[in-house]
Amino acid sequence: METLAIPLPANLPPDVCTEITKRACYCDAAIVKSRYRQDSNCLEIDLQGPGASGDVAAKLEHLIGKMQVERLAVTPKILRERSFESGAFSAKAYEELVEQGGLWVSGQGTVGRSGAFMGLLNRLDGLLERLAAREFQAVSQSYNSLVPSDWLRRAGYFASFPHSVTFAVHLKEDFEAIERFGQRHRQGEDPVFEDVGEIAPPEYCLSPAVCYHTYGALMGQSLPAGTVSAFTAHGRCFRYESKNLTGLDRLWEFSMREIVWLGVRDEVLAARERAINVIWRLVELLDLSARLETACDPFFASDFPSLRFFQLANDLKYELKVDISPDVSIACASFNYHERFFGTRFEIGAGDGEPAHTGCAAFGLERLLYACVCQHGLKRAVELVENAAERL
Amino acid sequence: METLAIPLPANLPPDVCTEITKRACYCDAAIVKSRYRQDSNCLEIDLQGPGASGDVAAKLEHLIGKMQVERLAVTPKILRERSFESGAFSAKAYEELVEQGGLWVSGQGTVGRSGAFMGLLNRLDGLLERLAAREFQAVSQSYNSLVPSDWLRRAGYFASFPHSVTFAVHLKEDFEAIERFGQRHRQGEDPVFEDVGEIAPPEYCLSPAVCYHTYGALMGQSLPAGTVSAFTAHGRCFRYESKNLTGLDRLWEFSMREIVWLGVRDEVLAARERAINVIWRLVELLDLSARLETACDPFFASDFPSLRFFQLANDLKYELKVDISPDVSIACASFNYHERFFGTRFEIGAGDGEPAHTGCAAFGLERLLYACVCQHGLKRAVELVENAAERL
Numbered sequence: 029m030e031t032l033a034i035p036l037p038a039n040l041p042p043d044v045c046t047e048i049t050k051r052a053c054y055c056d057a058a059i060v061k062s063r064y065r066q067d068s069n070c071l072e073i074d075l076q077g078p079g080a081s082g083d084v085a086a087k088l089e090h091l092i093g094k095m096q097v098e099r100l101a102v103t104p105k106i107l108r109e110r111s112f113e114s115g116a117f118s119a120k121a122y123e124e125l126v127e128q129g130g131l132w133v134s135g136q137g138t139v140g141r142s143g144a145f146m147g148l149l150n151r152l153d154g155l156l157e158r159l160a161a162r163e164f165q166a167v168s169q170s171y172n173s174l175v176p177s178d179w180l181r182r183a184g185y186f187a188s189f190p191h192s193v194t195f196a197v198h199l200k201e202d203f204e205a206i207e208r209f210g211q212r213h214r215q216g217e218d219p220v221f222e223d224v225g226e227i228a229p230p231e232y233c234l235s236p237a238v239c240y241h242t243y244g245a246l247m248g249q250s251l252p253a254g255t256v257s258a259f260t261a262h263g264r265c266f267r268y269e270s271k272n273l274t275g276l277d278r279l280w281e282f283s284m285r286e287i288v289w290l291g292v293r294d295e296v297l298a299a300r301e302r303a304i305n306v307i308w309r310l311v312e313l314l315d316l317s318a319r320l321e322t323a324c325d326p327f328f329a330s331d332f333p334s335l336r337f338f339q340l341a342n343d344l345k346y347e348l349k350v351d352i353s354p355d356v357s358i359a360c361a362s363f364n365y366h367e368r369f370f371g372t373r374f375e376i377g378a379g380d381g382e383p384a385h386t387g388c389a390a391f392g393l394e395r396l397l398y399a400c401v402c403q404h405g406l407k408r409a410v411e412l413v414e415n416a417a418e419r420l
Numbered sequence: 421m422e423t424l425a426i427p428l429p430a431n432l433p434p435d436v437c438t439e440i441t442k443r444a445c446y447c448d449a450a451i452v453k454s455r456y457r458q459d460s461n462c463l464e465i466d467l468q469g470p471g472a473s474g475d476v477a478a479k480l481e482h483l484i485g486k487m488q489v490e491r492l493a494v495t496p497k498i499l500r501e502r503s504f505e506s507g508a509f510s511a512k513a514y515e516e517l518v519e520q521g522g523l524w525v526s527g528q529g530t531v532g533r534s535g536a537f538m539g540l541l542n543r544l545d546g547l548l549e550r551l552a553a554r555e556f557q558a559v560s561q562s563y564n565s566l567v568p569s570d571w572l573r574r575a576g577y578f579a580s581f582p583h584s585v586t587f588a589v590h591l592k593e594d595f596e597a598i599e600r601f602g603q604r605h606r607q608g609e610d611p612v613f614e615d616v617g618e619i620a621p622p623e624y625c626l627s628p629a630v631c632y633h634t635y636g637a638l639m640g641q642s643l644p645a646g647t648v649s650a651f652t653a654h655g656r657c658f659r660y661e662s663k664n665l666t667g668l669d670r671l672w673e674f675s676m677r678e679i680v681w682l683g684v685r686d687e688v689l690a691a692r693e694r695a696i697n698v699i700w701r702l703v704e705l706l707d708l709s710a711r712l713e714t715a716c717d718p719f720f721a722s723d724f725p726s727l728r729f730f731q732l733a734n735d736l737k738y739e740l741k742v743d744i745s746p747d748v749s750i751a752c753a754s755f756n757y758h759e760r761f762f763g764t765r766f767e768i769g770a771g772d773g774e775p776a777h778t779g780c781a782a783f784g785l786e787r788l789l790y791a792c793v794c795q796h797g798l799k800r801a802v803e804l805v806e807n808a809a810e811r812l
Binding site: 056057059088090091135136139146170171174182194195200201204207214216217221222228229270328 | 561585593615
């Protein structure tokens with residue numbers, strides 16, 4: 029194992045350093061781990077395999093160059109903050125869930141759920157679904173995991189998040205080629221493709237968020253005027269995160285509950301504000317040490333500086349960050365306002381002849397429960413979720 | 421549009437002709453539709469695009485040759501049968517679900533669910549989960565849609581069902597390559613891969629059935645002696661079916677509830693028998709015109725003759741076929757016994773030092789509900805499922 033230290037430019041905001049550390053894993057398959065060393069302001073990279081370090085260093089410097097924020101710096105704002113009093117974080121929350129909670133690892137960034145953990149997930153999801161119905165008269169839906177590539181294309185996903193897309197591909201319809209593939213794997217080999225022509229172009233991907241389905245389902249329609257339309261759904265979402273996929277805080281396949289609003293600007297913004305108020309009450313009932321702050325999406329390198337600036341400067345994205353240790357927090361929910369972006373791209377009208385404004389609240393259920401168990405332990409987390417379900 | 425007629429060999433069993441008709445779609449991307457013409461004992465193929473017909477005919481003859489059953493013919497047996505009295509099939513069940521039931525098409529073989537249809541799915545799934553707990557003390561689990569390719573490899577899936585696998589692939593970790601992919605799609609193009617080296621080898625696929633997860637989760641373990649271990653889970657399953665993906669009876673992504681048994685031979689077989697008895701009671705409560713018959717899996721061409729013979733001759737697979745019109749039925753559930761196949765491949769011991777025998781009951785929820793609506797209409801289907809949930 030070889031370790032590289034790559035200096036970072038001075039005065040980069042801490043959230044940019046964190047993002048660069050995460051993106052580093054996508055630079056080369058030889059990278060096993062990346063760490064941000066605040067003391068020396070450098071990126072520390074563990075490599076496996078021989079002699080690729082010069083090439084990797086060049087790629088990392090290229091990445092850092094592309095992600096530099098320069099004169100566009102905007103500091104994230106903290107809007108709400110809450111510390112919990114009991115104070116002791118469990119360093120073994122993950123182990124506790126595995127040993128007693130019914131959580132098990134089935135592979136890289138993929139887990140199975142049963143027992144207490146499955147019960148907690150269902151309870152929390154049911155609670156959020158009821159809130160969506162009560163506060164927004166949201167229509168409940170059940171979408172697919174497969175999402176048409178066309179919908180992600182409309183959302184600009186392949187340009188902004190190419191690193192995290194999971195494509196759903198199948199063998200191209202060709203009798204001899206399928207037979208050859210079958211024959212090649214008759215001795216029990218791992219699947220490999222011989223040539224890109226063997227697979228059909230990816231007309232579907234795995235959905236990275238629930239709300240793309242809402243926009244897709246409404247494509248070409250015009251919504252009733254003078255009101256906000258609300259939908260809610262639970263679904264499995266997929267974001268490939270390479271070597272960042274560890275433990276329960278970063279899964280390739282995770283459970284998301286989303287509430288989506290469509291309508292005119294002020295009403296969508298008011299709905300988002302109302303959701304924040306209700307969810308902050310949930311944060312209190314779960315007695316969480318947490319904060320709500322402005323944030324940006326994990327755009328890939330080239331998109332990063334300008335889109336980060338745009339999102340932060342316009343308060344388009346708020347994240348609920350919940351602490352999992354005294355100095356680490358994870359994003360467990362986001363509250364987003366997209367202006368007319370999706371209304372335009374999916375040709376959804378707002379009743380006034382103009383494209384609809386949209387917004388959404390998205391909850392990462394495994395993450396929220398994991399943070400809760402880190403702060404309170406499994407037994408108390410079950411009681412707190414139970415209590416919240418009765419009182420909210 | 422050009423139409424080809426390919427003669428079939430005389431005296432092929434009807435279920436083999438049906439399978440050949442389905443497999444035909446995988447022979448060439450130019451094939452739009454295939455039909456079995458019983459009167460002339462031929463395969464009728466619609467083609468799009470110019471001048472490929474000679475090549476396609478050769479591929480189809482190759483397919484038919486590989487799927488010929490010759491001296492291995494075994495006729496499927498009907499074990500139970502039931503006709504419903506009310507008698508009138510709705511030809512508009514699908515349209516009724518779309519218009520009033522909350523079903524909508526989101527793409528090829530993919531549907532969205534809300535309203536009555538989503539309610540029916542949840543109700544039916546809950547009913548089956550409770551039956552699994554009551555009859556078999558089954559442990560309830562929640563698995564992923566992503567399944568390690570290694571698990572499908574162990575199950576021989578890539579050799580037997582290469583045509584229907586959905587691979588979950590992502591871009592290989594390489595900064596320049598990911599940047600290039602992003603740049604290439606900046607103008608809103610559909611995603612394409614330039615070269616097979618651009619994507620990482622598929623370490624994950626989308627699960628074609630729930631039970632692979634059960635075997636994967638138990639890999640390398642030894643189960644308690646002298647009893648049968650039972651698990652149940654609901655999950656989305658994925659089988660790419662090319663041009664056969666139409667309506668609600670054949671979805672690329674569908675909902676499956678499964679019950680899995682592991683243990684010694686006689687107890688696994690007894691559990692399967694018991695499941696059949698309980699489910700036949702459900703068939704009666706839903707007042708379905710249906711039959712239970714021996715069946716075989718949809719193996720690709722080269723595997724077909726011997727594996728079909730093996731499954732049919734050894735009563736390894738029973739299918740619940742439910743009528744959707746006076747002369748068409750669809751498989752809505754299967755009851756399988758795998759001998760020691762999965763116990764051996766996944767190294768699961770049965771407590772006696774030998775690999776476990778396994779079996780499973782699998783329910784295709786959309787299909788079962790669709791058949792119910794075909795036979796009774798949506799309103800009555802809701803009442804019947806409700807009634808069954810109370811009485812079973």
